[in-house]
Amino acid sequence: GENVEQHPSTLSVQEGDSAVIKCTYSDSASNYFPWYKQELGKRPQLIIDIRSNVGEKKDQRIAVTLNKTAKHFSLHITETQPEDSAVYFCAASIRVTGGGNKLTFGTGTQLKVEL
């Protein structure tokens, strides 16, 4: 099955700096890659996603890049703010028999933005 590795497990940056989180996946059939933000005790919430026919996608301070050949994708957060502090999860999705799809999640990155 699909295996998603995520690095680093913890990341501490100064307010205003950029943060980069990287993920690799194993199944070349994966074609949808969402990123979720989870605050302590809360539910995961989608912050950005990218499909395999796109190399880069940007939404204000957040961007995601995808390299299908190397099977890796990255989350970039610019001008970090204290409210960006949370756990971030990457995921990869493959289509399965019957028309469904399965998301495989990485193990998460605890981002801390320090003042």
Place this chain on the structure above:
Amino acid sequence: NAGVTQTPKFRILKIGQSMTLQCAQDMNHNYMYWYRQDPGMGLKLIYYSVGAGITDKGEVPNGYNVSRSTTEDFPLRLELAAPSQTSVYFCASSYAGYNEQFFGPGTRLTVL
């Protein structure tokens, strides 16, 4: 819209007991999912459904059962609870397979 709702929020079970975690969505989504999240870990897919009457196993289905009799509801049944099932359980739904998955608030389950 209430979105995805889950009950209960918290539950403590004794080893060997059974329970059903409830999940409902009012967005008319075809796809629904159950995940578990162990402390400090990512989410693992337990079961998913692509429509009423259709369910399939995810990555960690052992010890669980599901049913999908309506579009709105997707209950998760735990039979013979074990300490290894101590976790936070999230239900999610999406309009289609590659669309955003919306998560419920979670159920924190402890098995002692």
